[in-house]
């Protein structure tokens with residue numbers, strides 16, 4: 118049983134065959150091909166909200182919108198940003214009427230926020246927002262399904278919180294290597310194989326030049 122019964126959480130990542138989501142210099146565009154990226158938009162469309170960490174916003178400036186789907190509607194955008202560092206010009210703040218939620222920590226400095234029709238700032242009771250707390254708060258906003266799009270630290274935090282139901286992993290036929298290049302679940306810090314997170318692969322499919330692995334999480 119996962120500890121969070123109300124929100125279905127899916128982790129999504131696009132990785133190389135050696136599990137990397139960016140090079141050591143932070144370059145990540147594009148690991149997968151157009152078909153896989155389009156499937157990524159479908160996953161967004163299927164979820165009430167999409168969440169990323171602040172480092173992903175700073176590195177990639179993603180829109181986090183649904184594109185290329187007729188009558189597709191974009192999910193609520195959620196950013197975990199303990200120190201309230203997100204730049205006002207970030208693309209997640211585009212005024213498209215889709216709600217945006219920024220989660221900051223209790224030691225974040227006060228600052229100016231962009232003029233947006235639907236912007237919510239949630240202040241966690243801790244320096245770094247804890248995943249369980251975040252899920253409880255966004256549950257109050259009516260969110261029932263959440264797509265977590267990284268990066269590495271955020272995926273690890275979600276795994277550690279035992280709140281994840283499913284993994285949606287795109288694997289590209291590329292290898293990056295490098296000790297400094299991030300893997301999709303960076304600081305899980307499992308010392309023994311017997312303590313590894315176990316998953317059950319439910320489907321593997323070719324998607325363009327890439328592979329798509331769907332798996333459910335076995336909570337131990």
Ligand SMILES: NC(=O)c1ccc[n+]([C@@H]2O[C@H](COP(=O)([O-])OP(=O)(O)OC[C@H]3O[C@@H](n4cnc5c(N)ncnc54)[C@H](OP(=O)(O)O)[C@@H]3O)[C@@H](O)[C@H]2O)c1
Pocket residue numbers: 129130131132137138139143144145148169170171172173174176177197198199200202245246247248266267268269270271272274299303
């Ligand atoms: N290929 C892909 O699928 C993919 C997807 C996304 C990102 N990326 C790449 O991944 C890299 C960024 O990944 P990253 O691991 O460095 O950073 P990240 O996971 O995007 O963001 C981590 C940051 O979020 C903040 N945070 C707030 N609450 C947190 C919590 N409970 N747990 C963890 N972090 C929390 C922390 O910064 P503060 O303390 O300042 O709040 C933390 O350093 C970029 O290079 C990006 O291009 C690749």
